[in-house]
Structures are given as structure tokens and as C-alpha cells.
Amino acid sequence: QAQLVESGGGLVQPGGSLRLTCDASKIIFSINVMGWIRQGPGKRRESVALITIGGGTNYADSVKGRFTISRDSAKNTMLLQMDNLNPEDTATYYCYVDAVNREYWGQGTQVTVSS
Numbered sequence: 001q002a003q004l005v006e007s008g009g010g011l012v013q014p015g016g017s018l019r020l021t022c023d024a025s026k027i028i029f030s031i032n033v034m035g036w037i038r039q040g041p042g043k044r045r046e047s048v049a050l051i052t053i054g055g056g057t058n059y060a061d062s063v064k065g066r067f068t069i070s071r072d073s074a075k076n077t078m079l080l081q082m083d084n085l086n087p088e089d090t091a092t093y094y095c096y097v098d099a100v101n102r103e104y105w106g107q108g109t110q111v112t113v114s115s
Contacts, residue, residue: 009109
């Protein structure tokens with residue numbers, strides 16, 4: 001049974017928005033960091049954004065000012081609001097959780113930015 005469930009990917013036109021959700025409610029261990037990485041066609045895996053237990057955030061330079069990561073600690077869910085998308089954002093997006101016992105990874109959700 002999947003520990004992390006992602007949703008919200010899809011096809012969007014350049015300049016559009018999408019919101020990705022990562023449901024980590026099945027993880028019973030304390031979480032230190034939650035984040036998103038992506039891998040586009042023919043590209044290296046890239047860390048997109050992360051959020052710590054204390055609420056600190058970090059973004060890749062390529063998404064600063066366009067993407068916003070947030071977390072609902074009570075529900076153990078994480079959101080990635082993606083605005084002003086461009087074709088370079090096309091990738092499979094994976095959420096991950098760094099918990100006290102191990103790392104967890106989602107199955108990935110496809111984001112395609114195309115006109």
C-alpha cells in the first residue's frame with residue numbers, strides 16, 4: 001500500500017497554474033522534511049522545493065517566485081502551488097518524505113506544459 005499519494009498533475013498551457021498534493025497521512029513516524037523533486041525528459045533529477053518541520057522552505061532557482069510549497073501538519077499533506085508554468089517545467093514530479101525512520105517516495109505525477 002502506497003505511503004505517499006500524489007495528485008494534481010496534468011496538461012496546462014504556458015502561463016497556467018497547477019497545484020500538486022502529496023498525502024502523507026499514512027506515515028505514522030515523525031516527519032523532518034517534505035519535498036518535491038522532478039525529472040524531465042532527458043534531464044537530470046532536480047530538487048524543486050522542500051519544507052522542514054519548522055516551516056523553513058527552499059526552492060530551486062528555476063522555480064523561485066513561481067512555485068510555493070506549503071504543509072498542513074495536522075493532515076500530513078503537502079502542497080506545491082505552481083504558477084506561471086513554462087515548457088521547461090514539464091516533468092514527472094515526485095514527492096518525498098524524510099521521516100525519523102526512513103525516506104518515503106511517491107509514485108510520481110506527470111506535469112506537461114504545452115500549447
